[in-house]
Amino acid sequence: MIYTVTLNPTIDRLLFLEGTLTKGKNNRLEKIAYDIGGKGHHGSYAMNQQKVKNQALGFCGTTNENKLEKILADKDIQHDFVEVYGKATRESYVILEAEVGGSILITEKGFRVTDYDSELLYEKIESKVQKDDIVLIAGSLPPGFELNDLEDLLNRLKKIGCFIACDLSGEALKKAVEIGVNFIKPNRFEIQELIPSEANFLDRLRELSKKIDYVIVSLGKDGSICSHAGELLQVSTPIVGLVNDTGAGDCFVGTFLASFSLKKPLKECLSLASACAADHIQYSDSTTFSIKAARKLQKKVTIQTLT
Amino acid sequence: MIYTVTLNPTIDRLLFLEGTLTKGKNNRLEKIAYDIGGKGHHGSYAMNQQKVKNQALGFCGTTNENKLEKILADKDIQHDFVEVYGKATRESYVILEAEVGGSILITEKGFRVTDYDSELLYEKIESKVQKDDIVLIAGSLPPGFELNDLEDLLNRLKKIGCFIACDLSGEALKKAVEIGVNFIKPNRFEIQELIPSEANFLDRLRELSKKIDYVIVSLGKDGSICSHAGELLQVSTPIVGLVNDTGAGDCFVGTFLASFSLKKPLKECLSLASACAADHIQYSDSTTFSIKAARKLQKKVTIQTLT
Numbered sequence: 001m002i003y004t005v006t007l008n009p010t011i012d013r014l015l016f017l018e019g020t021l022t023k024g025k026n027n028r029l030e031k032i033a034y035d036i037g038g039k040g041h042h043g044s045y046a047m048n049q050q051k052v053k054n055q056a057l058g059f060c061g062t063t064n065e066n067k068l069e070k071i072l073a074d075k076d077i078q079h080d081f082v083e084v085y086g087k088a089t090r091e092s093y094v095i096l097e098a099e100v101g102g103s104i105l106i107t108e109k110g111f112r113v114t115d116y117d118s119e120l121l122y123e124k125i126e127s128k129v130q131k132d133d134i135v136l137i138a139g140s141l142p143p144g145f146e147l148n149d150l151e152d153l154l155n156r157l158k159k160i161g162c163f164i165a166c167d168l169s170g171e172a173l174k175k176a177v178e179i180g181v182n183f184i185k186p187n188r189f190e191i192q193e194l195i196p197s198e199a200n201f202l203d204r205l206r207e208l209s210k211k212i213d214y215v216i217v218s219l220g221k222d223g224s225i226c227s228h229a230g231e232l233l234q235v236s237t238p239i240v241g242l243v244n245d246t247g248a249g250d251c252f253v254g255t256f257l258a259s260f261s262l263k264k265p266l267k268e269c270l271s272l273a274s275a276c277a278a279d280h281i282q283y284s285d286s287t288t289f290s291i292k293a294a295r296k297l298q299k300k301v302t303i304q305t306l307t
Numbered sequence: 308m309i310y311t312v313t314l315n316p317t318i319d320r321l322l323f324l325e326g327t328l329t330k331g332k333n334n335r336l337e338k339i340a341y342d343i344g345g346k347g348h349h350g351s352y353a354m355n356q357q358k359v360k361n362q363a364l365g366f367c368g369t370t371n372e373n374k375l376e377k378i379l380a381d382k383d384i385q386h387d388f389v390e391v392y393g394k395a396t397r398e399s400y401v402i403l404e405a406e407v408g409g410s411i412l413i414t415e416k417g418f419r420v421t422d423y424d425s426e427l428l429y430e431k432i433e434s435k436v437q438k439d440d441i442v443l444i445a446g447s448l449p450p451g452f453e454l455n456d457l458e459d460l461l462n463r464l465k466k467i468g469c470f471i472a473c474d475l476s477g478e479a480l481k482k483a484v485e486i487g488v489n490f491i492k493p494n495r496f497e498i499q500e501l502i503p504s505e506a507n508f509l510d511r512l513r514e515l516s517k518k519i520d521y522v523i524v525s526l527g528k529d530g531s532i533c534s535h536a537g538e539l540l541q542v543s544t545p546i547v548g549l550v551n552d553t554g555a556g557d558c559f560v561g562t563f564l565a566s567f568s569l570k571k572p573l574k575e576c577l578s579l580a581s582a583c584a585a586d587h588i589q590y591s592d593s594t595t596f597s598i599k600a601a602r603k604l605q606k607k608v609t610i611q612t613l614t
Contacts (some may be wrong), residue, residue, distance in 0.1 A: 015400070015413060027413045093322070093400065095413070106322060106334045106402070 002134045006040030006058035008110040008142040010092045012286045020097045035285040036071045037092045039138030039250045044077045046254025049291040061087035082120045087111035101242035112144040131161040138167035154179045183214040232306040235270045238278045238297045247286040252277040271301040309441045313347030313365035315417040315449035317399045319593045327404045342592040343378045344399045346445030346557045351384045353561025356598040368394035389427045394418035408549035419451040438468040445474035461486045474560050490521040539613040542577045545585045545604045554593040559584040578608040
């Protein structure tokens with residue numbers, strides 16, 4: 001079983017412009033759509049595509065819960081949230097220009113959670129997670145959930161002995177490395193921050209790998225590098241037409257962990273994850289991809305051992 | 308009495324960014340605020356500042372009516388809308404970057420109104436408006452409210468014999484000129500569209516003035532030109548620090564019509580309108596200005612007769 005934990009969930013409001021975004025003019029919308037946001041939720045969607053059982057945990061606000069529930073039901077995402085009364089799950093604005101690839105992302109901070117809310121989440125997690133499970137903690141920390149709360153959560157998970165994957169950034173990522181988790185997905189810049197030495201990039205990565213079982217460094221369109229058990233694997237990304245890259249990294253992580261939970265060989269996990277993320281960025285929303293189309297793209301993914 | 312008619316109202320969602328808007332990164336929000344949108348509503352707010360009695364008319368959706376009502380109450384805007392059941396008043400997104408003047412505006416299309424809704428609006432207007440009243444029709448036409456509906460509305464107002472001011476654009480503006488109203492506020496480009504001749508700009512404006520009592524051409528930071536009774540007046544705009552220019556034109560029109568209804572001399576109407584609009588763009592929202600501060604700025608406004 002996999003659990004995804006989204007501490008600061010969001011509803012993505014996709015704003016489809018009639019043209020390109022221009023200051024000083026009225027930018028008219030062609031249409032609006034909604035999608036789930038939050039890295040953990042995106043991960044759950046990706047896991048579903050391989051039919052790997054998973055449940056989304058985390059916080060949600062009650063004032064717009066119907067809206068979130070509707071989207072989760074549409075995407076068939078099983079979930080069990082700690083409801084924070086009187087608060088609204090934040091929204092993220094994803095601006096999509098006509099005939100221009102990529103997107104412009106604007107995010108709200110999210111509602112403040114209390115120690116009581118956090119305690120409810122810990123209880124829920126401890127009542128569910130078993131030693132053989134995988135837990136993905138992904139996305140930003142909401143106001144009120146501080147680094148010491150993250151430390152508390154990670155220590156509880158370590159006590160259970162499950163596989164802990166973290167898709168975090170900044171200080172939260174540093175904390176995850178300090179505590180020692182099983183999987184992280186930093187970018188190139190974050191590697192430099194995590195291992196501040198004079199060594200070159202690959203040596204820094206090797207250094208980091210002594211503490212973390214699986215380190216996958218995302219390099220955007222240049223693919224990724226996975227460091228595991230003393231081996232560095234460079235994974236390419238198939239070339240596709242970019243529509244909206246929001247959620248591409250989450251798609252990668254979700255697919256990787258699903259394949260990993262199915263005990264697939266590491267190279268198979270990596271190539272499918274790269275292919276699914278590439279397929280995803282051809283869609284306009286934050287989650288969708290086709291596992292069938294991805295399996296075709298997977299044949300184009302190359303994996304090279306770096307020395 | 309002045310009536311403002313906003314056919315396609317909107318709630319402005321002001322998105323205050325922590326930095327400048329950048330594609331490919333997460334643009335975090337410092338805060339969110341709401342304001343009334345819709346050119347007629349902005350006009351009503353401006354009229355209130357001179358304590359000129361007015362009422363906002365038009366359509367509104369019922370599903371988010373509480374939100375609209377709250378903002379209208381905060382701004383003390385008297386109103387009597389035709390409620391369109393099961394629809395939501397559209398939102399406009401006003402993106403404000405940190406330490407950068409101006410704003411980026413994104414607008415939804417708005418809900419579709421039916422002939423029945425339009426008929427209810429006509430009845431409401433005909434039951435209220437008297438010969439001595441001023442009616443301002445401002446903003447875009449909602450889906451379902453076509454040019455022939457606008458023609459119908461204008462003809463009914465002409466039958467009453469009230470003063471008709473139109474702050475419209477594109478085909479709706481052309482229709483207002485064709486029917487013959489008392490006041491329009493085109494921009495320089497629209498003058499060329501309305502009078503497609505070989506004549507120079509001022510001659511075209513003179514030509515247009517034969518049909519329309521008051522034509523005020525907005526020239527942005529270069530002020531405006533008012534054409535009335537064969538005279539062309541160039542009005543300067545005081546130099547101020549730009550924060551958000553959304554609603555500046557509406558502030559000008561609302562202030563002008565309020566002064567006009569108080570039978571102030573034309574030059575007084577124009578200089579106060581220019582000063583209020585200038586004061587307004589120093590605020591971050593779509594409506595606010597200080598009539599007291601504007602009266603000081605008014606002294607800096609110059610008005611020159613063009614020959």
